[in-house]
Amino acid sequence: MKDSDTLVKNITRYAASNMFQRACGIVNTFIKPKLLPPELYGLWNLISIITTYATYAHLGTRNAMFYLLPYHKSRNETTEGNDIKSAVFYGSMFLSVIITVGVWIYAFSANLNKMEQAGLLSVGILIILNCIFDYQFNEISADKRFKLISSINYKKSVIAVILNAGLIYYLSIYGMYLSALLSVLIMVVYMHMVSPIKLIEPFKKAVFFELTKKGLPILVYNVSNDLISSIDKIIIAYLLGVKELGYYSITGLVFNFLVQIPGDAREVVEVDLMGSVTTSKREDTLDDYFFKPLSYTSHFMPFLLGPSFFLIVPFIHMVLPKYIQGIVPTQIVTIGSYFFALAFIARGIIISHNKQFHASIVISAVLVFNGLAAVSFIKMGYGTVGVACGSSLSFFILFIALYIFVRSFYSNISFFSWFIKIRDVFILFLIMVFVIAALAYISSIVPVNKYISAALSTVLYCLAMYGVSAWMSPDFIHQKIVNLIRRRRG
Numbered sequence: 334m335k336d337s338d339t340l341v342k343n344i345t346r347y348a349a350s351n352m353f354q355r356a357c358g359i360v361n362t363f364i365k366p367k368l369l370p371p372e373l374y375g376l377w378n379l380i381s382i383i384t385t386y387a388t389y390a391h392l393g394t395r396n397a398m399f400y401l402l403p404y405h406k407s408r409n410e411t412t413e414g415n416d417i418k419s420a421v422f423y424g425s426m427f428l429s430v431i432i433t434v435g436v437w438i439y440a441f442s443a444n445l446n447k448m449e450q451a452g453l454l455s456v457g458i459l460i461i462l463n464c465i466f467d468y469q470f471n472e473i474s475a476d477k478r479f480k481l482i483s484s485i486n487y488k489k490s491v492i493a494v495i496l497n498a499g500l501i502y503y504l505s506i507y508g509m510y511l512s513a514l515l516s517v518l519i520m521v522v523y524m525h526m527v528s529p530i531k532l533i534e535p536f537k538k539a540v541f542f543e544l545t546k547k548g549l550p551i552l553v554y555n556v557s558n559d560l561i562s563s564i565d566k567i568i569i570a571y572l573l574g575v576k577e578l579g580y581y582s583i584t585g586l587v588f589n590f591l592v593q594i595p596g597d598a599r600e601v602v603e604v605d606l607m608g609s610v611t612t613s614k615r616e617d618t619l620d621d622y623f624f625k626p627l628s629y630t631s632h633f634m635p636f637l638l639g640p641s642f643f644l645i646v647p648f649i650h651m652v653l654p655k656y657i658q659g660i661v662p663t664q665i666v667t668i669g670s671y672f673f674a675l676a677f678i679a680r681g682i683i684i685s686h687n688k689q690f691h692a693s694i695v696i697s698a699v700l701v702f703n704g705l706a707a708v709s710f711i712k713m714g715y716g717t718v719g720v721a722c723g724s725s726l727s728f729f730i731l732f733i734a735l736y737i738f739v740r741s742f743y744s745n746i747s748f749f750s751w752f753i754k755i756r757d758v759f760i761l762f763l764i765m766v767f768v769i770a771a772l773a774y775i776s777s778i779v780p781v782n783k784y785i786s787a788a789l790s791t792v793l794y795c796l797a798m799y800g801v802s803a804w805m806s807p808d809f810i811h812q813k814i815v816n817l818i819r820r821r822r823g
Contacts, residue, residue: 350483357490358590361497365509366653368501371579373448377509378582379570380452382563387432387460388467389556391425393548394541395471396555400684401547402475415534420544422468423536429464433457448506455510462517469524481528489520550690554680557696561703561731562588562673565724568707569717581717583659584666587645591637591670592677619743623682624754627675631758632802634671635765639794641667642769647784662721668769669725671762672732679735686742695734703727757805768797 366374398421405414440453473481493516500508500515566585570578642664649660683692703723710719740751772790779786 350486354486354490357494358586360494363652364494364497364501366579366583366656369506369509371655372574372576373506373509373579374582375570375575375577375579376448376452377506378566378578378585379575380449380456381513382567383436383453383456384459384463385559385563386556387429387436387456388463389552390428390432390460390464391421391467391548391552392428392545393550393552394421394424394544395468395548396551397421397544397548399471399475401544402472403477406476412534415532416537416540417544418472419532419534419536420540422530422532424541424544425468426461426464429460433460436460451507452510455514459514459517462514462521465521465530466517466524469521469528469530472530473524473528478528485520485524488523489516492516492519550687550693551684553693554683554689554696557693557700560700561696561727562724564700564704565707565720568704568711569720572708572711573716577717580656580658581662581720583649583653583656584663584721587641587663588666588670588673591634591641591667592674619682622685623678623739626678627755627758630675630678631671631761632805634674635761635798635802636795638667638671638765639769639798640791643772643787643790643794647787650783658717662717665718665721665725668766669721669728671728671765673728675758676728676732676735679739682739682742683735688738688742692735692738695738696731699727699731699734702730761801761805764801765798768794 365377369377398417401417402414405411405417434457436453436457440450440457445453470482470485473485493512496512496516497509500512502508504511566578566581569581645663645667646660649657649663679692680689683689706723706726707720710716710723713719715722736755740746772794776786776790781789
């Protein structure tokens with residue numbers, strides 16, 4: 334019971350800090366498009382994609398470290414753990430420097446304007462800073478110091494808001510570049526003060542290559558996942574331009590917020606999964622680390638999706654009127670994020686079976702579909718709305734594909750048993766979509782102010798989904814509360 338309570342506390346604390354981080358992200362997303370025109374906001378989103386993929390310069394060694402450090406610590410193998418730390422830091426730093434040099438060479442050699450050139454120069458420095466920050470963060474996470482991680486998330490979020498507000502206001506896009514650099518630099522200094530990097534062992538190529546061998550499949554898996562969620566932006570920038578990307582980038586605000594909690598829970602749970610995978614039965618592991626998280630997430634996500642769907646309308650109209658074109662794509666992606674969040678859950682089981690490379694092939698097939706769908710919808714004249722539809726459909730296909738893939742590990746379990754375990758996922762989704770569509774239709778025909786309509790729709794939606802979820806799952810937390818109230822009354 335104590336271990337279970339600790340796990341729940343870690344998830345809650347970590348998720349709360351990331352919720353705060355996402356709340357600050359909402360403020361930042363207000364600040365950035367509020368102070369930048371769509372074309373510059375689109376430019377920033379395009380440039381920031383470089384930093385996203387540059388973080389994979391470690392070639393999977395940090396992923397391997399995340400799972401191996403708890404393993405070696407549980408066996409009191411200190412030397413092996415120190416070898417891993419040194420190999421990951423020095424190896425990833427060397428590769429990050431190479432990427433930075435390549436970005437800078439392109440910045441000076443390509444035919445770019447000053448804003449684009451300054452952006453690439455800033456990105457080069459940011460790649461190095463991110464390398465240090467990500468290593469520190471990963472090491473602390475592997476050590477299960479989630480209280481410190483939560484503190485880092487709170488501080489980093491507040492600093493980013495303050496820097497963005499001040500620097501973008503006075504320096505426009507250049508302030509955006511400077512804010513991105515300073516926010517990471519400050520946190521690197523802070524983390525060094527509270528948990529300095531201690532590299533006791535020298536760099537060992539053999540250890541680095543062994544970590545790459547173990548972690549590269551995880552890296553490929555993660556890159557594939559990132560491509561699924563960013564290929565739409567790349568295609569829009571290429572076919573429609575950075576201004577349309579600026580409008581569409583509003584979808585990223587809501588999407589990243591919605592999938593954050595399942596992602597946080599997955600990171601905490603996976604550390605425990607890797608510690609118990611050798612001591613628990615395969616069926617128990619499947620139930621505890623796949624089906625149960627899948628059930629809870631499927632019941633929880635509708636309470637994020639519905640309010641986001643309705644409230645994004647007044648939010649954009651009041652706060653970011655220049656980005657009204659992004660409302661419909663954002664609503665579409667919001668619905669599709671239900672299955673993307675559920676697809677997150679499969680990663681732990683896949684990694685525990687060392688099948689992440691095979692899973693990346695499955696994801697790559699979905700990625701191809703996503704890209705083709707986006708291009709096709711644009712060519713047919715549907716623009717960013719069509720791209721959003723293609724992405725949401727891809728999220729659904731991704732979940733189905735990974736679910737079928739995970740089932741292949743447990744061929745001894747009957748198909749009927751699997752179907753029973755997962756059927757509520759689809760039932761909840763269909764009910765959620767029906768309730769949203771019904772309320773949206775009613776709102777469209779009733780002459781009520783759009784702000785009042787959004788508020789009423791949100792309240793009615795939450796009440797409806799609460800009733801549905803309480804009826805379908807007595808294990809869900811709010812039903813436990815209901816049962817407790819009933820017992821006290823009795």
